[in-house]
Amino acid sequence: EVQVVESGGGLIQPGGSLRLSCAASGDTFSTMFISWVRQAPGKGLEWVAIIYPDDRTFHADAVKGRFSISRDNSKNTVFLQMDALRVEDTAVYYCGGADRPNRGDYWGQGTQVTVSS
Amino acid sequence: EIVLTQSPATLSLFPGERASLSCRASQSVGIYLVWYQKKPGQAPRLLFYETSNRATGIPARFSASGSGTDFTLTISSLEPEDFAVYYCQQGSHWPTFGQGTKVEIK
Numbered sequence: 001e002v003q004v005v006e007s008g009g010g011l012i013q014p015g016g017s018l019r020l021s022c023a024a025s026g027d028t029f030s031t032m033f034i035s036w037v038r039q040a041p042g043k044g045l046e047w048v049a050i051i052y053p054d055d056r057t058f059h060a061d062a063v064k065g066r067f068s069i070s071r072d073n074s075k076n077t078v079f080l081q082m083d084a085l086r087v088e089d090t091a092v093y094y095c096g097g098a099d100r101p102n103r104g105d106y107w108g109q110g111t112q113v114t115v116s117s
Numbered sequence: 118e119i120v121l122t123q124s125p126a127t128l129s130l131f132p133g134e135r136a137s138l139s140c141r142a143s144q145s146v147g148i149y150l151v152w153y154q155k156k157p158g159q160a161p162r163l164l165f166y167e168t169s170n171r172a173t174g175i176p177a178r179f180s181a182s183g184s185g186t187d188f189t190l191t192i193s194s195l196e197p198e199d200f201a202v203y204y205c206q207q208g209s210h211w212p213t214f215g216q217g218t219k220v221e222i223k
Contacts, residue, residue: 001173004160035212037161045153045161045204047212058211094160102208103151105172107160 002026002106006095009111020080022095030073033101036080038091085115119207123215129223136192138218140205145185149208152190156201
């Protein structure tokens with residue numbers, strides 16, 4: 001089974017930047033679709049970004065132009081670069097992988113991002 | 118954006134009872150409907166993909182069905198570990214989630 005571990009969260013002021021990392025085990029990482037999903041306090045789940053095995057990327061309208069997903073297959077790692085952070089970006093960010101797009105078969109425990117002055 | 122509406126928002130049941138959760142889409146998502154279980158402080162857990170394909174390790178008391186715009190997740194006899202929030206998610210277009218159904222102990 002694929003294991004996923006997120007890191008990089010923390011407390012950041014509005015307008016600041018953070019880079020989240022998602023490390024996944026297994027030989028099939030390079031063929032996986034990897035997504036970031038977030039859950040704000042007391043709210044439901046929201047899809048943030050997805051990267052395909054061929055490096056195509058898609059981002060939610062709420063983060064387009066501010067967040068960028070990328071991958072390094074040599075390190076079995078996906079990144080979420082978050083710039084121009086807003087208070088409303090405060091959430092637990094989960095990384096998920098699957099062998100099909102728009103789905104998450106394996107998820108990490110999440111990393112907390114708090115945007116506050 | 119495809120909107121998923123889950124009902125009821127909360128389901129209060131005793132262990133051993135049957136739970137039936139509904140997920141309705143604002144437009145057809147074909148078979149691309151996924152169900153997850155979510156507990157506080159834990160990662161989402163995949164239950165079903167493509168409407169009714171059970172994920173690895175999911176007990177047989179869980180079942181799922183539907184097509185197009187109407188989908189159902191059924192738990193035939195609730196076990197203590199089943200009390201959680203359940204989300205549906207469509208993968209037909211940009212992925213979206215329903216708002217969740219909380220299954221709580223009565």
